[in-house]
Amino acid sequence: MNNILVYCELDAARVAEVSLELLSKGRELANRLGVKLEAVALGGDLSSVESQVYPYGVDTLHLFEDERLSPYTTQPHTSVLCKLIEEEQPQIFLIGATVVGRDLAPRVSSTLGSGLTADCTALEIGDYEDKKNGTKIENLLYSIRPAFGGNIVATIVNPHHRPQMSTVREGVMPLVKCQPDTYVGNTVKHNVEDYVTAADFAVSIIERHVQKAENNLKGAAVVVAGGYGMGSKENFDMLHTLAHLLHGEVGATRAAIDAGYTTHDRQIGQTGITVRPKVYIACGISGQVQHISGMQESSIIISVNSDHDAPINAIADYVVTGRVEEVIPKFINFYQQKQ
Amino acid sequence: MKLNIIVLAKQVPDTRNVGGDAMNADGTINRAALPAIFNPEDLNALEQALRLKEEHPGSRITVLTMGPQRAADILREALYRGADEAVLLSDRAFAGADTLATSYALAAAIKKIGSCDIVLCGRQAIDGDTAQVGPQVAQQLGIPQVTYARRIVSLQDGHITVERGIENGVETVKAPLPLLLTVDGAAAECRPQNVYRMLRFHRAATPTEQAAEGFRYSAQVAADEALTIKEWTLADVGGDALRCGLSGSPTKVRKVENIVFQAKESKRYTASDEDIKSLVGELLSNHTIG
Structure with a gap:
């Protein structure tokens, strides 16, 4: 009792x-x-x-x-x-x-x-x-x-x-x-x-398809996440290249998903998944509380944003101020060179 | 088969676009800075209702919302998009309701509307994100529920077949009517507002709005019954005041805090080649990446 x-x-x-x-x-x-x-x-x-x-x-x-x-x-x-x-x-x-x-x-x-x-x-x-x-x-x-x-x-x-x-x-x-x-x-x-x-x-299940999750966001050591600031689906796709290179996974904000840049299963935040990776690379993410509450416990946070004062920069360890479509290809390029 | 379809809708502050001015300096919410909108997933639910009506001619869609007078705005929007009738459930007795008291009031209003085959609503509202009201309304009406619905596969012989989202997959379920469906954001988007319907229904108003000073469409409203948005109080739906609003809410808010994140000292870089090169170099040398 x-x-x-x-x-x-x-x-x-x-x-x-x-x-x-x-x-x-x-x-x-x-x-x-x-x-x-x-x-x-x-x-x-x-x-x-x-x-x-x-x-x-x-x-x-x-x-x-x-x-x-x-x-x-x-x-x-x-x-x-x-x-x-x-x-x-x-x-x-x-x-x-x-x-x-x-x-x-x-x-x-x-x-x-x-x-x-x-x-x-x-x-x-x-x-x-x-x-x-x-x-x-x-x-x-x-x-x-x-x-x-x-x-x-x-x-x-x-x-x-x-x-x-x-x-x-x-x-x-x-x-x-x-x-x-x-x-x-x-x-x-x-x-x-x-x-x-x-x-x-009275309610019966006729058919059931369960797939293995298409991503391993919850367990990934590196998460490359994109926000509405990625600007287009084409730009967003660059994040997959970067994530692949770093053996990480791609995540997104609700705004990026609403804009059709990627799928619902990649949403990080209060109504999505909570992640705690070693490295979180936030690209074109302004940093609404909705999103930050799902990633704030990441060990290292890197923010790439054209807005110097984006709220997410306050909790970032590294802040790159610049356009994502310029910064990310450069990052990929130098990473490949140095490796 | 002619269907009586009820769509539950909520007017919500647009929390998806909370800008810098949305929070007051003291940490409270500046509601005035947030536009009031039709809850997005309720629009997905309305679209499913409109599709059912197309497949079952002669069906009737009633949109029901609980809220203050200004919530009549989303009822007009529902009429523009194709709903047949709108009901505003409004009473001070409903104020401060948690999900259980809200579902009690909505269920009472649905019973007053009368026989219904399907109740549709969004999976959750973007201000509370609880996803509780749909199932609680279904329970209080004593009908089955199917949540996270994405698509109605078929409806025949008193049964509906629905595809719904589950963790990492989809499930198809068959259920007898009447039932309640909660529709999620992965379902089809709602069709746009129809301009001809807007021309007619922008004059639609609740009795309270019609009685207000400066109401310009009295003649039209008198001539066209469809322009009156029904307005029901607690007494109209025959509800028990003790089960509504604050007194009908088992949950109480003890405390509300603004979220403050701990700011960190951050290293700053520009987008220049040298800066990005040095950033990559540092991340590799301290084993952050690589």
């Missing part, structure tokens, strides 16, 4: 990285509150879930094994979670802010009538003073998220409704294993039939 519950998203039999990140954070919050960490997984083959999640310090693991629960569809997962939450009464329920999590979490929160905060980048525990009636509530979850296109950071609380629900962005919480690989907690295998109805399976 009143524990912390984490939804483990599955890709076939593998637990998603963001779920393991949430278990790591969940363990920390559970220790702070003096409660247990519970996890829930739903799918067709859960045989390896225990060994994947227990090293992160899960006390209780709820398993719902049924072929019909994989791949994910909204309603059966919602029904299972809502009933489980009624039984277990967790005070906090965390879900990854993935396509699945962002489909599932609002459906669950609306069913339960509880509050939900989307796309959090930090979670903390703290007190809240309800100014209306002068009461103080201790040990609430602070759900911290960027808002307004990433220009502000808001701290959201749920003073009176349980569970306090949040979806959390991938890649923002570190993975922390706190138990040896041999550690096993308490596994509870539930009978799925007790939790779903036939009507939950």
Whole structure:
């Protein structure tokens, strides 16, 4: 009762990285509150879930094994979670802010009538003073998220409704294993039939194509990113040449993608991917907060921009003031010569 | 099959183009510096509605928004682009709503519109980026949802087949009507505003706008019923005030901070050959690249 519950998203039999990140954070919050960490997984083959999640310090693991629960569809997962939450009464329920999590979490929160905060980048525990009636509530979850296109950071609380629900962005919480690989907690295998109805399976998946990601932006040591200032798709294509030469990947701002210079899967920023490469080369990027929040932890930042006062220059280690279509070919040329 | 289609839309500040003047010196947002626009993904949703109407003649598209009076601007825009009817849900009781209270009010308005086959909306709005309102409206209407929709493949025999985006791929799902679809930015762009429709509907106005001083189209509005944008309050949709606005919102904003990035000491270069050569030399010698 009143524990912390984490939804483990599955890709076939593998637990998603963001779920393991949430278990790591969940363990920390559970220790702070003096409660247990519970996890829930739903799918067709859960045989390896225990060994994947227990090293992160899960006390209780709820398993719902049924072929019909994989791949994910909204309603059966919602029904299972809502009933489980009624039984277990967790005070906090965390879900990854993935396509699945962002489909599932609002459906669950609306069913339960509880509050939900989307796309959090930090979670903390703290007190809240309800100014209306002068009461103080201790040990609430602070759900911290960027808002307004990433220009502000808001701290959201749920003073009176349980569970306090949040979806959390991938890649923002570190993975922390706190138990040896041999550690096993308490596994509870539930009978799925007790939790779903036939009507939950009204939506069916006819076809599914999952490709291996076309880029490795998240793991790249070098990222060459372009903004609206690249000016054209042709100019943007130079970045691929540079990235290839440096064994890196190409990223982009939302503005560059809206302008059609490259594809959505390369978007870096608050509504895209968060990256922490060794080197980040920002080309024609002015540096809106929306974008900077997704790359500010890069070790070395190089900015190429015709505007000497571009906001991104403030956080750059190296600033080249000049037109991208002039600077990048020169850079490529000298790099090839010196190598 | 004639369809009753409802499109949910939101008027949003254009956060994609936040310039230097968009933030006040004290770190608050200068809303006046940001143009108010039709939420981009809601336009993608409207386009899907217009395509459905073309394939199913006799269908009717109603665009619904919740907001203050000025949100009627996006309803007129929806009419220019081909919507048949527009509804503004506006009441002080809705102010301060989080996503749950917003979806409650929208669901109440949809129930008042009556029987509907499909509710379409954008995946998320660019001011909040939560993507929560669509699924929460679907839940409150008790209908299935398909999120991240990119294309409607077919609609027949009371079922719809939809292609949707998933992590690193696409999925095709089949679902019974009625249902709610959230459409993402990878779907087809909305068709432009139609000039003939603009000539007619630029006079469209809510009853509040019609009653305001200086309203010039009273005669036209009296003669053409389609020029009245419906305006509903909480009482009109029969909602419970305790579930709306601030009192109906489980989440509260505790604190809002402006983002300040730590400035670094940076080395400056020009675009000259010597400068670029020395930059490449330094990056190679300190093993940043290479």
